[in-house]
Amino acid sequence: MSRFSTFVNFFVTVFKIEMTYILGIETSCDETAAAVMYNGHLLSNVIATQKVHEQYGGVVPELASRAHQQNIVPVVAQALSIANISKYQVNAVAFTQGPGLLGSLLVGSSFAKAFALAYNIPLIAVNHMEAHVHAHFIEEPKPEFPFICLTVSGGHTEILLMKDYFDKELLGTTLDDAVGEAFDKAAKILGLPYPGGPMIDKLSKTGNPLKYKFPVSQVDGLNFSFSGIKTSILYFVRDNLKTYANFIQDNIADLCASIQHTLVKMLTDKLLVAVNKTGVNRVAIAGGVSANTYLRDTLQQMSKIHGWEIFIPKFEYCTDNAAMIAMSGYLKYRTGQFSSQEVVAQPSI
Ligand SMILES: Nc1ncnc2c1ncn2[C@@H]1O[C@H](COP(=O)(O)OP(=O)(O)OP(=O)(O)O)[C@@H](O)[C@H]1O
Ligand SMILES: [Mg+2]
Structure with a gap:
């Protein structure tokens, strides 16, 4: 953790200031997406749409999980960069637990678990369908x-x-x-x-x-x-x-x-x-x-x-996106709904 982050965290703790950066990760189907939310305000929303499926006329699960593996690190890096924060400033990581394709969900959930473990921050499992509804709370x-x-x-x-x-x-x-x-x-x-x-x-x-x-x-x-x-x-x-x-x-x-x-x-x-x-x-x-x-x-x-x-x-919050996952994660963060490292991806919840 940088000296600046330690300094900021000290003030946040002492004065109980709400300064919550949530990283949201969505990999339920064929969109690899990451977003950063600060106290419920969206700072970044990045989506990498997998073009590989077009030639097959539908999503090929095997190809989707491979593409998520290629995309996840650059997509998260871009979301953090657009939000202008470092990975050390993230206070919690929210990810899509399900429903979705198992191979796709495993990439996002494994990444989120590793991220939470590495930076010692809470992990939040989000229901993808609940998040579609929570997309309504991103903006007025x-x-x-x-x-x-x-x-x-x-x-x-x-x-x-x-x-x-x-x-x-x-x-x-x-x-x-x-x-x-x-x-x-x-x-x-x-x-x-x-x-x-x-x-x-x-x-x-x-x-x-x-x-x-x-x-x-x-x-x-x-x-x-x-x-x-x-x-x-x-x-x-x-x-x-x-x-x-x-x-x-x-x-x-x-x-x-x-x-x-x-x-x-x-x-x-x-x-x-x-x-x-x-x-x-x-x-x-x-x-x-x-x-x-x-x-x-x-x-x-x-x-x-x-x-x-x-x-x-808005159109960008209708189809799969990570802004809605970060939003749902923020709502869970406020009410202390965290997951343990034992949490698993669930294709049908
Ligand atoms: N303008 C549109 N008109 C009609 N259907 C649309 C439009 N845009 C997207 N869709 C449909 O929305 C669906 C994709 O939505 P979404 O990404 O939310 O689904 P999913 O994540 O695959 O499924 P679920 O959210 O149920 O897990 C596709 O069936 C697509 O054809
Ligand atoms: Mg969806």
Whole structure:
């Protein structure tokens, strides 16, 4: 530890000044990310997106963990450098414990454990899905509790009633595929590159969302099912291709817009039911699919119609990032929720 750090630490201890630097590390899937937060204020947020998976049309777990191993040290070094602090100034290290790919999680968790051990600082295990929701507390406006959060990503589709930072009630979830998966699979059927969600969003801009109708499976209550729509898109496209070879190319914008409209309607219909059922009209969206512009626009319209107070995260906090891990870590740090060195990565928590 440098003399300066010793001096600063002395004052911090004696005068009980809150000076907390949290290093957040995210390696749950195919983004190697690190961020630094100072007393809840974000100082840096670095992401290395792994391009290697594009040629395979999806994430290859083996390649993802190898890429994390190559990226983790430079990404953390860059996050510390942008935050203008040294590794000795970090007060706690937060990492994604799960859910995610085991090989990917092991790289981040092993790095964080070693970092905590080397610098004798607390280790904080973060739940990736909780962190997607905590992304709302990185910047103003921050939602007050209770609020409803529609968490929509590559592996999850949930409607949560958030009563406090770590007190949540699961109101509904998917019975099969996640909505992000439905976006990606639909894109694959249309021959679009991975990841398909952003491509469908982009191509939809000039399309007619009401041109094609896809039957959707009706699920009672606040749960979802996305496996049926995937099959109906597959059969619809296949049937049309039999008589019209350029069907996809000639109608790509309308196809994307119609698929997107159907998926977003499935989400927002249930969101409306959740608000009516709970009487909570503070509504947030989180996770990778919350970057979808049609979902964001639809939520804006619903807020006007129904008088909701809505919370839409910045694009960079929607898909996987380490700022949300550092945020969640900071919230745990304040309440002393630390982990021991025995903590292990958990692919499904
Ligand atoms: N603009 C967009 N429109 C629709 N879907 C999108 C958009 N941007 C990203 N997605 C989708 O979001 C998903 C990725 O989100 P995220 O990174 O949060 O998922 P994940 O981390 O793989 O899964 P989980 O968070 O459930 O573990 C992908 O399915 C991707 O297609
Ligand atoms: Mg995610």
